[in-house]
Amino acid sequence: MNIEIDVSNVILRTNRLILRPWTMDDLDEFYEFYEYASADGVGQMAGWLPHENKETSLAVLQRFIAEKKTFALEFESKVIGSLGIEEYDDRELPEFQSKRGRELGFVLSKDYWGRGLMPEAVKAATKYLFNDLDLDFIVCGHFVDNVRSMRVQEKCGFKHYKLIKTTTEYGTVKDCWLSILER
Secondary structure (H helix, E strand, O other): OEOOOOOOOOOEEOOOEEEEEOOHHHHHHHHHHHHHHHOOOHHHHHOOOOOOOHHHHHHHHHHHHHHOOEEEEEEOOEEEEEEEEEOOOOOOOHHHOOOOEEEEEEEEOHHHOOOOHHHHHHHHHHHHHHHOOOOOEEEEEEEOOOHHHHHHHHHOOOEEEEEEEEEOOOOOEEEEEEEEEEO
16 A cells, blocks of 8 residues: 655755755756756656756646655755655555555656666665655566666665556556565
8 A cells, every 4th residue: 555655854865865855946956957858868768758948847846845755866965866755556566455665766867877876865765665654665667678777776676576568758658667675
């Protein structure tokens, strides 16, 4: 079962990162790092389209703040990505109905790829979810052609569990691996 999440007062620290709630002061950096998705294949690898303008980023940022389930990833005093603690699709995983769980989704500015920052963030989030919120499992998905997300998940201990079909934000249907990490 999906548990309630509220990260509006949660700050997680790693050796290099701060995972913290979003604020309206983050708008410029938020737009900047979401705009990077216009680079060929970045946002599309996660199933979403780049923000066309700052108004789009503002609407998404306001939603992140209101929903209280997405961390801003701060590195060297700059927001470089996000990590959301989403509801998993319980229709895809009915066998987990009696267990406490959530799904992680993450994105990192292309300028920061290859530095081990996202595995560091995911490990901090999974530690928080298991130790502080007493989850039984965490799900994470990646499209079969998104090798970078697959590697992050592998480095964090997630194991492929089930292959599903997922409809992207731009209307295509893609194969997606659901991976799982259990307590």
